[in-house]
Amino acid sequence: MSDYLLETKGLTIQFGGHVAVSDVSFQIKRHTFTSIIGPNGAGKTTFFNLISGQLKPTAGQVIFQGRDITKMPVHQRTRLGLGRSFQLTNVFPNLSVLENVRVAVQAASGGGFRLFSHYKKFHRYEERAMELLTLAHLDGKEGHLAKHLSHGDKRKLEIAILLALEPDVLLLDEPTAGMSLEEVPQIIEVIRSLKDSGQHTVLLIEHKIDMVLGLSDALAVLFNGKLLAQGSPDEIMQNELVQSAYLGGLYDDAVNG
Numbered sequence: 001m002s003d004y005l006l007e008t009k010g011l012t013i014q015f016g017g018h019v020a021v022s023d024v025s026f027q028i029k030r031h032t033f034t035s036i037i038g039p040n041g042a043g044k045t046t047f048f049n050l051i052s053g054q055l056k057p058t059a060g061q062v063i064f065q066g067r068d069i070t071k072m073p074v075h076q077r078t079r080l081g082l083g084r085s086f087q088l089t090n091v092f093p094n095l096s097v098l099e100n101v102r103v104a105v106q107a108a109s110g111g112g113f114r115l116f117s118h119y120k121k122f123h124r125y126e127e128r129a130m131e132l133l134t135l136a137h138l139d140g141k142e143g144h145l146a147k148h149l150s151h152g153d154k155r156k157l158e159i160a161i162l163l164a165l166e167p168d169v170l171l172l173d174e175p176t177a178g179m180s181l182e183e184v185p186q187i188i189e190v191i192r193s194l195k196d197s198g199q200h201t202v203l204l205i206e207h208k209i210d211m212v213l214g215l216s217d218a219l220a221v222l223f224n225g226k227l228l229a230q231g232s233p234d235e236i237m238q239n240e241l242v243q244s245a246y247l248g249g250l251y252d253d254a255v256n257g
């Protein structure tokens with residue numbers, strides 16, 4: 001049995017003549033927090049799409065819980081425990097914050113949407129939803145309609161919904177994207193509480209390296225579709241290839257050359 005919860009082997013995808021992800025072999029251990037960093041266009045989102053199944057690779061494999069899931073459709077991967085945030089598409093705007101999470105808890109428990117669900121069960125779903133809202137720093141806003149939340153609060157709600165599905169791995173794609181400066185620390189706080197709970201395995205994409213340094217157990221750096229380096233935040237910061245990628249030289253050459 002592999003030590004790794006999630007692994008890719010030689011993962012590659014080509015769009016026409018362009019290799020967006022090139023021969024990436026990458027591993028994460030259970031209950032760790034890993035961030036994938038890299039400049040714009042490095043291939044981060046494409047790599048995520050390959051892991052979650054939105055895209056099929058040209059070559060290589062995705063292994064989850066020791067199983068080859070390369071050919072498995074998205075919904076089966078979700079059922080196995082790969083939970084991905086979808087840039088707010090899973091939030092129901094006309095439901096309250098609490099209802100949004102309660103529906104997800106109910107769906108995850110197999111309760112479905114039956115009208116005559118037992119009252120006690122309903123109460124349990126709601127209690128669990130409130131716990132998740134507290135974890136996501138949304139307590140006090142449970143009665144608000146989702147559509148009236150700020151962008152930052154919607155992203156927090158998205159995380160609470162994702163957690164309700166009890167995934168083995170949470171895939172978070174730039175959770176602070178599009179947020180105001182005031183909102184960023186709040187979402188980092190939410191992500192930090194996920195990490196501190198020690199119960200989750202998190203894989204996060206970010207192009208701002210400073211945001212994830214203090215949060216991550218491990219970093220993987222993508223550059224031009226290739227895995228430039230993987231290691232602890234200290235190792236990555238000291239890595240000369242990474243420094244030159246971020247400090248200009250390599251990046252400018254790649255963009256202009």
Ligand SMILES: Nc1ncnc2c1ncn2[C@@H]1O[C@H](COP(=O)(O)OP(=O)(O)OP(=O)(O)O)[C@@H](O)[C@H]1O
Nearest residue numbers: 015018020038039040041042043044045046047207
């Ligand atoms: N469906 C597609 N067809 C053609 N090219 C694509 C497709 N998806 C991504 N690409 C290309 O693959 C490369 C990697 O894109 P990707 O969005 O994965 O980068 P990224 O690191 O997530 O960037 P960002 O930080 O800007 O989101 C880019 O050059 C992009 O134009």
